[in-house]
Amino acid sequence: MVSLVAAYGLLLQPTARRPSPLRRFLSPVLEAPAPLASLLDLADEYDAFLLDQFGxxxxxxxAYEGAVDAVCELQRRGKKIVIISNSSRRKSDTLARLRSMGFGPCEGEGASDVPPISVVTSGDLVWEGLSAAAAAPFADLGLRCTVFGNGEDDEEYVRTCGRVAVPVAEADFVLARGLFTILGTGPDLLRQPFSPYSADAEEEALRAALAARPGGLPLVVANPDTVRPDGKDSPMPGLLAARYEAMGATDIRPVGKPHPLIYEACRAQLAIAGIDAAGARVAAVGDSLHHDVLGASQNGVDSVFICGGVHxxxxxxxxAAAVPPAADKLAALLATFASEHGGCTPTHALAGFRL
Structure with missing residues (x-):
């Protein structure tokens, strides 16, 4: 498997893109696209939206102010919405969360006059991949893993996908779902209580994983984010992966945006809805340049950058206030990102996701 840096490097290779009638190109030295007034300015230019959730x-x-109305209006116009999320949880958690906030109808709710919201999460893809163990990057993993977890559903997650949590010295691979607890620190297979996460505990576990074999134990990253959607300075699995690689690990397997597997799953959801992704007009909406915009660009879809999110x-x-940024601030941010990522820029920009 390729390393984390190599995986990102592959994503930065030029790829053919379908021209968009509203495509706004930006070189590192040109001004940024002005934030559009509302989602309605571009809604009917697309058949489907891959929509980030947090932020x-x-x-x-x-729910953010106006977000429920915006999603409902897209559905009313016949647009297919697929939530594309780097959440390390199963998609059932996202569906329940969306319904509780007033979003819907969602998949599994029966017949509807509008296209239901579908959900793809990186955590669900990892769970399904580990359960089937039939394709890369999951087919060659063993049954035993040490888990950096969220401290809530890790034990059930591991058990139901057919794996068992063990100490690093006995593990076949490491699974990173969160950085709140570490599952796999008990003395035997019958006693595997989680222990609280700490930077020291992480370093000890990663060094043990690195020493287990040349290049280290495989690390499956179920959430490759490096920054929390709320901007708070708390540990994220993507940063753990970077630290493991810095130690010398070479087998790091990130699942989620900006990597291809999650976009393949979204295309499958579009196909179920009768939308041929190859010929459809699809836009990915998100607030992270490094995950949403880069992922969209390298996976053949347009992007809508939400300014009031993680940046x-x-x-x-x-x-989350839908206040347009100063033109020079937006231009500087996008120019810096483009200069560091092969000229990648968003197709559109919105102050916030609302009508």
Whole structure:
């Protein structure tokens, strides 16, 4: 398997893109596209939207102002919406969360006059991949793993996909779902309580994983994010992966945006809805340049960058408030990103996801 840096490097290779009638190109030295007034300015230019959730339509507990109305309007116009999320949880968690906030109808709710919302999460893809153990990057993994987890559903997650949590010295691979607890620290297979996460515990576990074999034990990253959607400075699995690689690990397997597997799963959802992704007009909406915009660009779809999300501090705007950033701030942010990522820029920009 390729390393984390190599995986990102592959994504930065030029790929053919379908021209969009509203495509706005930006070189590192040109001005940024002005944030559009509302989602309605581009809604009918696309057949389907791959929609990020955290930092775009809600904060994990509460829907952002106008987000429910915006999603409902897209559905009313016949647009297929697929939530594409780097959540390390199963998609059932996302569906329940969306319904509790007023989004819907969603998949599994029976017949509807509008296209239901579908959900693809990186955590679900990892669970399905580990359960089937039939294809890369899961087919060659063993049964025993040490888990960096969220501290809530890790034991059930591991058990139901047919794996068992063990100490690093007995593990076949490491699974990173979160950085709140470590599952696999007990003395035997019958006693595997989680222990609290700490930087020291992480380093000890990663060094043991690195020493287990040349290049280290495989690390499956179920959430490759490096920054929390709310911008808070807390540990993320993507940073753990970077630290493991810095130690010398060579077998790191990230699942989620910006990597291809999650976009393949989204295309499968579009196909179920009768949409041929190869010929359809598809846009990915998100607030992360490094995950949403880069992932869309390298996987053949347009992108809509939400300014009031994870980059709100750099743009000096209130988070989730749909306040347009100053043109020079947006231009500088996008120019810097483009210069570091092979000229990649968003197709469109919105101050916030609302009508």
């Amino acid at each position: 775009v339509i809600h904060d994990g507990k509460t 709100y501090r750099e743009l000096e705007v209130p988070q």
